[in-house]
Amino acid sequence: MNETRRSILKALAEGPVSGPELADRLDISRAAIWKQIDGLRDDGFEIESGSDGYELVDVTAYTGSTVEYGLEAPFSVEYHESIGSTNARARELATEGASNMAVLADEQTGGRGRLERAWSAPSGGVWVSVVTRPEITPAQAPLYTLAASVAMARSIREAGVDARIKWPNDVVIPVGEDGDYQKLAGILTEMEGETDRVEWIIVGMGINANIDAESLPEGATTIRDEAGDVDRRLFVQRVLEEFDAYRNDLEAVVPAWRELALTLGQRVRIERAAGDIVGEAVDVTSSGALVIETEEGEKTVSAGDCEHL
Numbered sequence: 001m002n003e004t005r006r007s008i009l010k011a012l013a014e015g016p017v018s019g020p021e022l023a024d025r026l027d028i029s030r031a032a033i034w035k036q037i038d039g040l041r042d043d044g045f046e047i048e049s050g051s052d053g054y055e056l057v058d059v060t061a062y063t064g065s066t067v068e069y070g071l072e073a074p075f076s077v078e079y080h081e082s083i084g085s086t087n088a089r090a091r092e093l094a095t096e097g098a099s100n101m102a103v104l105a106d107e108q109t110g111g112r113g114r115l116e117r118a119w120s121a122p123s124g125g126v127w128v129s130v131v132t133r134p135e136i137t138p139a140q141a142p143l144y145t146l147a148a149s150v151a152m153a154r155s156i157r158e159a160g161v162d163a164r165i166k167w168p169n170d171v172v173i174p175v176g177e178d179g180d181y182q183k184l185a186g187i188l189t190e191m192e193g194e195t196d197r198v199e200w201i202i203v204g205m206g207i208n209a210n211i212d213a214e215s216l217p218e219g220a221t222t223i224r225d226e227a228g229d230v231d232r233r234l235f236v237q238r239v240l241e242e243f244d245a246y247r248n249d250l251e252a253v254v255p256a257w258r259e260l261a262l263t264l265g266q267r268v269r270i271e272r273a274a275g276d277i278v279g280e281a282v283d284v285t286s287s288g289a290l291v292i293e294t295e296e297g298e299k300t301v302s303a304g305d306c307e308h309l
């Protein structure tokens with residue numbers, strides 16, 4: 001959002017202000033002010049014009065500009081009503097050199113999940129892919145994914161849902177006491193780099209927000225079904241702010257992850273190309289790998305599909 005827009009919104013939020021006064025304050029023409037007000041209205045800001053002037057009365061729309069407005073994290077936001085996959089769009093932007101950008105969509109028609117799976121992403125969810133160019137090594141990259149799972153789980157918890165994390169990065173709600181769960185959110189991370197340097201990372205976060213669970217595949221649940229709808233604008237702002245805080249404090253990620261983990265203490269099976277590992281999940285390492293107590297002793301796995309047994 002450019003400076004002029006930001007200043008106009010600030011003035012309109014503080015109370016009624018006339019067009020001429022705004023033009024004076026910002027040192028631009030009255031015609032330019034009208035144009036800006038029209039543009040803001042088109043972008044979903046509710047601006048009333050009364051005898052005292054213009055006033056910002058509400059911000060309920062879910063658009064790139066409304067999500068940027070009041071966002072306390074340095075991301076610019078590109079919004080699509082409908083798109084194939086926000087990760088695919090984020091990849092285009094990353095290869096063009098973008099950084100600190102969030103691609104947001106109301107609906108994805110070709111949402112992508114981990115392990116080449118499809119990801120169902122109807123209208124009403126929160127589908128967002130963040131492009132960053134961090135100064136980290138590829139070995140630290142999994143911490144970015146864990147940071148995103150912590151960010152999503154904490155934001156979902158604020159919405160009144162008992163969200164927990166299933167290793168490595170699914171956000172789930174526990175069902176019963178046996179480690180069973182239903183999935184609320186997932187992450188698809190993509191990365192480009194060399195052996196000792198990351199060029200860019202895309203963290204694609206998918207949260208089943210204001211959707212009926214019955215329209216999703218079996219085993220999935222939604223914030224709507226668990227606690228009622230969220231204001232997606234405020235909700236995605238929280239997710240982006242939490243993600244920003246944790247990516248800037250990578251040492252805090254694993255302790256926060258541990259606090260929310262559903263997997264620790266569970267008997268698990270990790271499916272890997274190199275062979276399955278079965279045992280009790282006892283800890284995560286400082287880089288987010290899972291430590292499993294097996295019959296042959298302790299084993300550490302950094303990737304794989306995890307099943308709670």
Ligand code: BTN
Pocket residue numbers: 084085086087088108110111112113114115117119121126127128129170185186187188204205206207
């Ligand atoms: C998974 O659990 O398999 C990961 C799902 C990731 C889905 C998100 S939705 C936003 C972003 N765009 C995509 O196409 N995928 C990710």
